[in-house]
Ligand SMILES: Cc1cc2nc3c(=O)[nH]c(=O)nc-3n(C[C@H](O)[C@H](O)[C@H](O)COP(=O)(O)OP(=O)(O)OC[C@H]3O[C@@H](n4cnc5c(N)ncnc54)[C@H](O)[C@@H]3O)c2cc1C
């Protein structure tokens with residue numbers, strides 16, 4: 001049943017990348033009878049293949065092709081060649097993700113209007129709002145089987161959660177629960193309930209956590225309308241004299257270059273690769289790259305204001321047992337400038353295994369200050385911060401002088417913290433430590449952000465073409481048959497983990513594309 | 523680990539000729555061993571003294587008193603390699619020079635960790651130090667046999683996860 005399309009078939013929709021955005025779009029279009037070729041740079045791995053070992057799994061799934069960094073963020077110093085922790089595989093980063101699935105708050109769709117102009121920030125309102133997104137969010141929650149939505153039970157609280165919850169309650173926090181998670185609390189959609197194995201970041205071997213790799217992708221393939229080509233690295237998007245895109249060039253795993261023709265092209269390579277591809281596709285007609293008349297391609301890179309807090313207790317916690325991130329405090333997610341910053345943040349439980357703990361506790365750190373913390377690994381509880389960061393025009397992806405294995409300029413990722421980001425992070429550090437102190441931590445400490453897992457905003461949506469790269473459908477302002485379908489569409493980042501929103505936007509975009517194709521407009 | 527563990531006869535034989543250096547025994551040419559005979563290691567490219575220095579460095583960078591020497595030995599064994607020889611030669615020479623500048627004979631002969639840490643601080647910006655430190659992050663903490671010392675249980679899929687094995691067994695809150 002799996003489709004096979006000809007390279008010269010110019011009736012297909014070509015989707016670049018098969019993660020949260022691309023993988024869902026591919027299936028949704030295939031379900032509607034649209035023919036799709038999805039090109040994925042990585043290989044295909046399923047639950048049996050996942051490795052419950054942090055570094056081995058990282059070696060198996062992570063995007064390790066070259067990237068470069070600049071800016072004052074600590075990641076540029078600690079992990080100069082690894083600005084992001086994302087996946088190169090069929091299913092994209094939905095293999096690694098932890099499953100936290102929460103909707104934007106209503107005001108977050110209108111950041112500029114709500115917060116007002118913030119100096120140094122390039123804030124903008126999304127061209128869509130909460131009411132428009134509500135039905136698409138509902139479809140996304142059903143698809144992902146999100147707990148604590150639509151009557152689905154919450155996950156049971158792990159040890160790490162219980163410590164977090166007890167501290168939160170002592171501080172008077174009210175919105176504290178085990179999270180709205182794309183992890184089954186009981187059997188759902190032919191996938192089992194979570195077995196609390198504790199390796200959500202390494203790919204769920206039970207399939208209890210939703211991932212496009214073993215849900216949307218095979219279902220799309222089963223329709224006979226979707227062909228996924230793995231180890232297919234797209235190098236360039238091509239266009240004709242009228243300025244419409246006509247296909248893409250990609251390298252197969254042996255390094256042979258192919259040209260796949262297309263009726264429509266969707267870019268969904270995550271927020272570094274998507275703008276890089278548009279920039280690498282520059283031509284005589286589009287010397288600054290495709291869809292870049294606004295000069296916004298690659299700009300306004302956001303990564304959420306993050307950081308982690310760990311507490312050490314005089315008794316065991318064993319945070320590694322059970323789900324990695326099933327626990328949330330939402331009280332600080334509100335917009336309340338009296339705290340000294342605009343926007344808000346979520347606090348979510350987090351646990352790392354000993355190997356990653358050693359790598360991320362205080363990168364570059366050494367000596368007894370470092371090791372005495374690790375000595376109490378068994379008695380540690382952890383949480384991390386997900387806060388809205390400010391889009392800045394100068395935080396951007398550009399083409400680097402470094403070339404990848406295909407000879408293509410790689411992405412350079414420049415990021416400087418905005419003062420609002422710093423103020424928010426410091427507030428969150430203080431609250432996080434207070435939570436642990438309230439339940440008797442003998443030591444608590446903040447740790448810096450690790451390579452970015454949430455990468456957003458480098459091809460942002462805007463009402464006016466001069467403010468961004470794509471319109472409210474993810475369709476680029478400049479080129480009608482070129483779409484942006486991943487997290488790079490984000491106008492602003494809000495304080496929520498992004499994937500539910502990426503998925504909701506992809507479902508909505510599929511509906512739009514299929515309708516416009518049927519109407520003969522695309 | 524198996525390569526290092528309990529070399530039996532060889533170990534016994536070489537320990538007879540051992541000269542204690544720091545907490546380690548350098549046994550003739552090409553061998554380094556623990557004084558209590560818990561383990562021994564053969565070096566082929568760098569000298570036993572250099573290996574002993576690397577091990578002491580490793581202990582001082584990531585000191586865990588409950589973690590035995592043999593784990594640190596595994597972590598720095600990679601430097602016994604032709605490709606690393608220049609780095610090790612120059613790095614240890616600089617380390618010893620820094621020790622001398624602080625009034626010691628050399629790094630290994632310094633008795634107190636506090637004093638060795640001061641010497642390490644003098645070279646912490648150097649490539650050699652940074653290479654050794656960064657290498658230890660995985661070289662030491664990614665050894666599966668080290669994990670139980672910290673209580674970490676590793677993979678649990680093969681045992682059906684923690685759903686019935688204490689994911690929520692906290693009893694002191
Ligand atoms: C450890 C971890 C935990 C996370 N936890 C959560 C969470 O709890 N909740 C949440 O909401 N989010 C979470 N995230 C983030 C989430 O995974 C991402 O936001 C989401 O997957 C991004 O979707 P995307 O479609 O933009 O890109 P991705 O899912 O990264 O997919 C992009 C795909 O495109 C491919 N690609 C790139 N360039 C090319 C090219 N040139 N040619 C062909 N293919 C290409 C890549 O190989 C990749 O497979 C987590 C991420 C990580 C790493």
Ligand code: SF4
Nearest residue numbers: 194195197198200204
């Ligand atoms: S804890 Fe649950 S969701 Fe996470 S990997 Fe294990 S079974 Fe899957």
